[in-house]
Amino acid sequence: MKKALLEKFRITFGRTPEIIARAPGRIEFIGNHTDYNGGTVLGAAIDRGVWVALAPRADGRWRFATDQRPGIVEVAAGKFAKRRGASSWVNYPLGVLAALRAFGLAVPEGFDYFAVSDLPAGAGLSSSAAIELASAFAYTGMTGETKAERETLVKVGRHAENNFVGVPCGILDQGVSGFGRKNRLVFIDCRGPKFATVPLPAGAHFWIFNTHTKHALVDGLYAARHRECMEAAKTLGVPLLADVSPAAVVAAKRKLSPVAFQRARHVVEEIARVDATVVALRAGDLATVGKLLTASHRSSQTLFENSTAELDFLAKTLAATPQVFGARLTGGGFGGAVMALTSEKFGAEQAEKVVAAYAKKFGARPDVLHAQTGDGAKRIQA
Ligand code: GLA
Numbered sequence: 001m002k003k004a005l006l007e008k009f010r011i012t013f014g015r016t017p018e019i020i021a022r023a024p025g026r027i028e029f030i031g032n033h034t035d036y037n038g039g040t041v042l043g044a045a046i047d048r049g050v051w052v053a054l055a056p057r058a059d060g061r062w063r064f065a066t067d068q069r070p071g072i073v074e075v076a077a078g079k080f081a082k083r084r085g086a087s088s089w090v091n092y093p094l095g096v097l098a099a100l101r102a103f104g105l106a107v108p109e110g111f112d113y114f115a116v117s118d119l120p121a122g123a124g125l126s127s128s129a130a131i132e133l134a135s136a137f138a139y140t141g142m143t144g145e146t147k148a149e150r151e152t153l154v155k156v157g158r159h160a161e162n163n164f165v166g167v168p169c170g171i172l173d174q175g176v177s178g179f180g181r182k183n184r185l186v187f188i189d190c191r192g193p194k195f196a197t198v199p200l201p202a203g204a205h206f207w208i209f210n211t212h213t214k215h216a217l218v219d220g221l222y223a224a225r226h227r228e229c230m231e232a233a234k235t236l237g238v239p240l241l242a243d244v245s246p247a248a249v250v251a252a253k254r255k256l257s258p259v260a261f262q263r264a265r266h267v268v269e270e271i272a273r274v275d276a277t278v279v280a281l282r283a284g285d286l287a288t289v290g291k292l293l294t295a296s297h298r299s300s301q302t303l304f305e306n307s308t309a310e311l312d313f314l315a316k317t318l319a320a321t322p323q324v325f326g327a328r329l330t331g332g333g334f335g336g337a338v339m340a341l342t343s344e345k346f347g348a349e350q351a352e353k354v355v356a357a358y359a360k361k362f363g364a365r366p367d368v369l370h371a372q373t374g375d376g377a378k379r380i381q382a
Contacts, residue, residue: 001022001051001116001118002020002051002380004067004116005017005020005051005053005114005116006053008065008067008114008116009053009055009112009114012065012072012112012114013055013063013065013112013114015055015112016055016382017053017054017055017112017114017382018054018055018056018142018382019053019054019055019138019141019142019379019382020051020052020053020054020138020379020380020381020382021051021052021134021135021136021137021138021141021377021378021379021380022049022050022051022052022134022137022377022378022380023049023050023129023130023131023132023133023134023137023177023178023376023377023378024045024046024047024048024049024119024130024177024180024374024375024376024377025045025046025048025049025050025119025125025126025127025129025130025177026043026044026045026046026125026126026129026130026172026173026176026177026180026186027043027044027046027125027206027208027330027339027371028041028043028124028172028330028331028339029041029042029043029044029185029277029293029330029339030042030270030273030274030277030292030293030296030328031043031172031188031270031271031273031274032266032270032296032299032300032304032306032328032329032333033225033229033266033267033270033304033306033332033333034170034190034242034267034270034271034274035169035170035171035172035188035190036168036169036170036190036226036229037170037190037229037233037240037241037242037267037271038190038191038239038240038241038242038243039190039191039241039242039267039268039270039271039274040187040188040189040190040242040271040274040275041170041172041187041188041190041274042185042186042187042188042198042274042277042278043172043173043175043176043180043185043186043188044176044180044184044185044186044200044206044371044373045176045177045179045180045181045186045373045374045375045376046119046125046180046206046371046372046373046374047182047371047372047373047374048118048119048125048371048374049117049118049119049130049134049177049374050115050116050117050119050127050130050131050134051115051116051117051134051380052093052113052114052115052131052134052135052137052138053113053114053115053138053382054108054111054112054113054138054139054141054142055111055112056108056109056110056111056142057110057111057112058110059110060076060077060078060109060110061074061075061076061077061110062074062075062076062077062094062097062108062110062111062113063075063111063112063113064090064093064094064113064115065112065113065114065115066089066114066115066116066117067114067115067116067117068089068115068117068121069086069087069089071086071087073087073090075090075094077107077108077109077110078107080094080097080098080164082094082164089131091164091165092128092131092132092135092160092165093113093115093131093132093135094164095132095159095160095161095163095164095165096132096135096136096139096156096157096160097139098160098163098164099136099156099157099159099160099163099164100136100139100140100145100156102159102163103152103155103156103159105140105143105145105148105152105156106140106143106144106145107139107143108139108142108143111142113135113138115131115134115135117130117131120210120367120369122210122212122214122336123208123210123212123336123337123367123369124208124210124329124330124331124332124336124337125208125330125331125337126173126176126177126331128161128165128173129157129161129173129174129176129177130177132156132157132158132160132161132174132177133153133154133157133174133177133178133376133377134377136153136156136157136377137153137377137378137379138379140153141379146379150178150179150376150377151178151193151195153178153377154171154174154175154177154178154179154195155171155174157174157177157178158170158171158173158174161173161174166219167219167222167223168222168223168226169222169332170190171188171190171193172188172190175188175190175193175195176188176376177376177377178195178376178377179195179197179376180373180374180375180376181197181373181375181376182372182373182374182375183199183200183373184197184198184199184200184373185197185198185199185200185281185373186376187278190242191240191242198278198281198282199281199282200281200373201281201284201286203286203343203344204286204325204341204342204343205341205342205343205344205346205370206339206340206341206342206370206371206372206373207318207339207340207342207346207351207368207369207370207371208330208337208338208339208340208368208369208371209314209318209337209338209339209340209351209354209355209358209366209367209368210336210337210366210367210368210369211308211310211311211314211335211336211337211338211358211362211364211366212364212366212367213308213310213335213336214334214335214336215308215334215335217334218332218334218335221306221334222332222334225263225304225306228259228260228263229241229263229264229267231260232256232260232261232263232264233264235252235255235256235260236248236249236252236255236256236264241264241267241268242267242268242271244264244268245268246265246268246269246272248268249261249264249265249268250265262302262303262304262305263303263304265303266299266300266303266304267304269299269303270296270299273292273295273296276288276292277289277292277293280292286325286341286343287325289325289326289341290319290324290325290326290341291325291326292326293325293326293327293328293339293341294315294319294326294327294328296328297311297312297315297319297327297328297329297338300328300329300333301315304333306329306332306333306334307329307333308333308334308335310335310358310362310366311329311333311335311336311337311338313357313358313361313362314327314338314354314358314366315327315328315329315338317354317357317358318338318340318354321340321346321350321353321354323342323343323345323346323350324340324341324342324346325340325341325342325343326340326341327339327340327341337366351368351370355368
């Protein structure tokens with residue numbers, strides 16, 4: 001990737017970059033819509049991501065380009081107007097600059113910027129957090145603000161997403177892209193937030209099935225779930241749903257509307273599943289981990305209602321495959337991808353069977369990715 005990045009940078013800007021940073025995409029392992037409710041979540045950084053190269057300019061221009069879209073987008077440094085249409089991808093690197101400023105960190109005065117990605121976009125693997133974190137590490141490398149801690153840059157990325165891009169997401173995506181480690185899962189207690197890692201038992205494999213389906217209103221639906229959760233917490237008299245136990249939610253059923261009860265129950269039981277998953281992981285008990293993953297999907301399907309017929313079909317078909325420990329939708333839902341935790345005996349042949357069954361039912365083939373865990377965001381020698 002680095003070679004391709006240098007080459008594209010040279011072709012686009014006629015020069016070589018001074019700074020390179022890379023940040024990975026992530027799998028949401030378990031903990032669906034728990035993050036913004038103050039709960040816990042487990043994720044894995046994968047071995048694919050976004051690379052950003054930068055070279056300074058003295059003329060106060062920010063010039064952005066990517067291998068994902070044609071052309072160069074040029075912005076006068078300090079102009080933070082949100083973009084629409086074909087250049088709207090720039091809202092990620094631009095939002096990070098706005099967030100650096102909001103955090104009182106130095107903002108580069110002028111640069112040429114090129115981003116390349118080997119992360120499938122729209123697959124629920126959080127290419128947005130990857131570009132945010134890679135940009136944040138590149139910018140701080142350029143300004144010399146290298147003391148800014150990893151945790152700060154994770155928060156800068158989330159700030160960009162919440163305030164500039166405009167998605168009320170939690171800390172999961174940026175936290176995992178920032179704190180990922182090979183062969184480990186990232187555990188986040190979102191209230192601190194506090195970041196830790198848990199070893200992934202040997203012999204555990206990840207397979208991602210991307211349906212390429214996306215609900216037309218996905219951002220609005222995500223925001224609606226966010227709102228429903230906040231309202232349920234208010235009715236229960238707590239700041240966040242993580243403040244109530246599953247038993248307390250059941251006891252308060254009559255206070256809540258039927259929908260609020262379902263959303264709250266999903267969140268508090270999912271938090272309990274995350275904690276049970278950590279225990280099972282530490283014991284190397286992948287069979288129990290798999291059952292928790294499958295239970296998480298079922299809860300998304302029936303209580304949180306952020307699944308789709310396509311995701312349900314994949315999760316069910318995978319969970320019924322002998323080499324699979326468990327399967328669930330990964331990410332916000334309403335389309336996107338299903339993740340399966342498998343033994344090493346699951347291979348291309350088994351994946352193809354699932355793809356064929358899906359194609360027969362839905363008339364399209366999902367993309368399949370056998371993902372490896374990888375390290376979190378970092379700067380790389382240019
Ligand atoms: C998206 C958001 C995350 C998280 C998940 C659902 O990926 O960006 O913050 O809320 O959905 O768990």
